[in-house]
Amino acid sequence: MDGQEALPSLPPPPLPQLTSQNPPYLFTPSLLPSSSLHPSIIEPQVLPDIDWVGLLSGQSGLGENRPIMESASMVAENGAEEEKGNKDKKKGGRMKKATRPRFAFQTRSADDILDDGFRWRKYGQKAVKNSKYPRSYYRCTHHTCNVKKQVQRLSKDTSIVVTTYEGIHNHPCEKLMETLTPLLKQMQFLARF
DNA sequence: CGATTTTGACCTGCGC
DNA sequence: GCGCAGGTCAAAATCG
Numbered sequence: 001m002d003g004q005e006a007l008p009s010l011p012p013p014p015l016p017q018l019t020s021q022n023p024p025y026l027f028t029p030s031l032l033p034s035s036s037l038h039p040s041i042i043e044p045q046v047l048p049d050i051d052w053v054g055l056l057s058g059q060s061g062l063g064e065n066r067p068i069m070e071s072a073s074m075v076a077e078n079g080a081e082e083e084k085g086n087k088d089k090k091k092g093g094r095m096k097k098a099t100r101p102r103f104a105f106q107t108r109s110a111d112d113i114l115d116d117g118f119r120w121r122k123y124g125q126k127a128v129k130n131s132k133y134p135r136s137y138y139r140c141t142h143h144t145c146n147v148k149k150q151v152q153r154l155s156k157d158t159s160i161v162v163t164t165y166e167g168i169h170n171h172p173c174e175k176l177m178e179t180l181t182p183l184l185k186q187m188q189f190l191a192r193f
Numbered sequence: 194c195g196a197t198t199t200t201g202a203c204c205t206g207c208g209c
Numbered sequence: 210g211c212g213c214a215g216g217t218c219a220a221a222a223t224c225g
Contacts, residue, residue, distance in 0.1 A: 119200085121197060
């Protein structure tokens with residue numbers, strides 16, 4: 001069925017607060033609605049039923065209906081786990097059930113690919129049943145980062161793109177850093193006076 | 194020439 | 210056990 005296409009349109013939930021428990025780069029501009037990085041996005045929508053608190057704290061979700069989001073039990077995303085995990089998998093196919101957090105949101109956009117500040121490499125595209133449009137698979141190009149995302153346009157409402165993120169970035173957003181670095185330098189310079 | 198995209202083959206999980 | 214659907218790999222093509 002087209003589970004992803006039956007997503008209700010609800011206002012985005014409150015954004016999670018970063019605490020000392022959370023990885024420093026857990027939520028980046030990619031998840032911030034109305035981010036200035038996304039001029040083309042008119043109506044960002046975070047999927048409902050996402051247990052942000054659980055997601056962040058490592059506890060499992062509460063929602064009963066989770067159209068896209070999988071269980072949010074957090075696996076150690078950083079460091080050794082990812083590289084070694086990759087060795088277990090053979091060519092193609094699903095590996096062990098992903099236990100990494102997944103979250104998705106809809107955006108109303110003419111572009112399938114929205115610029116979320118990270119660099120992504122496309123590694124696959126697949127036609128999906130009950131959908132006119134193919135689903136595209138992307139992986140974060142950062143060496144140590146194993147985050148993936150899927151992008152799919154709804155066939156019911158072709159102006160809506162569903163983006164599903166899987167995993168958590170363990171590095172800063174490049175674009176954000178590019179923007180902030182000169183500002184920081186300038187501030188440091190001015191602070192000397 | 195390195196990085197990225199395209200695309201068909203391959204693999205796995207799941208329902209029947 | 211079989212077939213389908215989804216997810217990934219990797220070689221070739223394309224791009225900057």
